[in-house]
Amino acid sequence: MTSNVTTTPREIPSLTATSTSVIASARGLVKTYGTGDTAVQALAGIDVDFARGELTAIMGPSGSGKSTLMHCMAGLDTVTAGTVVIDGEDVGSMNQRQLTRLRRTRLGFIFQAFNLVPTLTAAENITLPLDIARRPVDRTHFDAIVAAVGLAKRLHHRPSELSGGQQQRVACARALAARPAVIFADEPTGNLDSKSSTELLAFLRRSVDDLGQSVVMVTHDPRAAAYAHRVLFLADGRLVAELTNPTQASVLEILGSLSAVDDAASARELTSVGA
Numbered sequence: 513m514t515s516n517v518t519t520t521p522r523e524i525p526s527l528t529a530t531s532t533s534v535i536a537s538a539r540g541l542v543k544t545y546g547t548g549d550t551a552v553q554a555l556a557g558i559d560v561d562f563a564r565g566e567l568t569a570i571m572g573p574s575g576s577g578k579s580t581l582m583h584c585m586a587g588l589d590t591v592t593a594g595t596v597v598i599d600g601e602d603v604g605s606m607n608q609r610q611l612t613r614l615r616r617t618r619l620g621f622i623f624q625a626f627n628l629v630p631t632l633t634a635a636e637n638i639t640l641p642l643d644i645a646r647r648p649v650d651r652t653h654f655d656a657i658v659a660a661v662g663l664a665k666r667l668h669h670r671p672s673e674l675s676g677g678q679q680q681r682v683a684c685a686r687a688l689a690a691r692p693a694v695i696f697a698d699e700p701t702g703n704l705d706s707k708s709s710t711e712l713l714a715f716l717r718r719s720v721d722d723l724g725q726s727v728v729m730v731t732h733d734p735r736a737a738a739y740a741h742r743v744l745f746l747a748d749g750r751l752v753a754e755l756t757n758p759t760q761a762s763v764l765e766i767l768g769s770l771s772a773v774d775d776a777a778s779a780r781e782l783t784s785v786g787a
């Protein structure tokens with residue numbers, strides 16, 4: 513499969529999916545931390561659509577705004593300007609109670625730190641969001657997920673009795689159990705060895721291909737990004753490139769061109785400081 517590249521670093525005004533089946537979108541998204549001289553503009557006006565039933569990766573240099581974009585999309589952080597819509601609902605107009613409900617019932621999260629409850633078994637951790645929301649556990653779906661992540665024999669173990677890869681698979685199963693509209697994953701393989709990463713990424717991709725899940729994943733790893741249907745590249749809080757059907761090589765090529773632009777900008781800054 514060949515990659516389709518759209519890249520004009522720093523010149524792409526918007527990256528919006530042509531498909532009508534959009535699970536999450538942002539328009540004119542701006543996020544500024546702090547005020548006055550110390551203000552940092554983490555997102556500088558982003559228009560983006562995430563397609564339903566796809567695995568989308570977000571990449572970019574450190575500090576480019578990846579985590580901020582994901583947190584704003586998931587209602588974990590407030591936005592300075594712009595709109596975020598998840599599965600047809602305007603996140604910006606929600607009060608705290610509605611936001612909490614959205615996160616509990618419509619969103620799934622997988623973080624680099626697995627965030628499992630140490631006193632609960634793997635099975636209890638997986639069903640925890642459903643238990644908190646007082647929703648029934650669909651046993652058929654639960655069994656399918658547990659089988660898919662290969663945890664059937666580990667269900668009664670506590671996190672401390674599981675390897676890092678197994679713990680992350682529990683976190684993955686937990687995110688999937690409630691059948692969320694979309695799963696947001698922030699560096700989900702960041703703490704995993706290569707074999708566990710491969711297993712987790714293959715599972716995430718299967719959850720999309722076989723279960724119809726929609727997943728948005730922030731990653732630094734070109735190998736992880738190659739599991740996605742589409743990769744979006746951020747630089748300085750803007751979307752600057754897009755890749756469909758990515759390969760590790762095509763991802764690396766774009767990352768290289770972005771860091772070349774960064775290096776040139778730094779050199780210009782240094783020259784003007786030195787002048």
Ligand SMILES: Nc1ncnc2c1ncn2[C@@H]1O[C@H](COP(=O)(O)OP(=O)(O)OP(=O)(O)O)[C@@H](O)[C@H]1O
Pocket residue numbers: 545546552553554572573574575576577578579580581
């Ligand atoms: N709570 C905060 N207060 C102030 N500035 C912040 C805060 N969170 C993020 N930033 C700044 O916003 C910018 C974007 O940060 P963000 O964490 O989104 O980048 P990132 O691409 O996810 O980086 P990394 O790859 O290093 O995790 C950075 O300049 C960062 O220092």
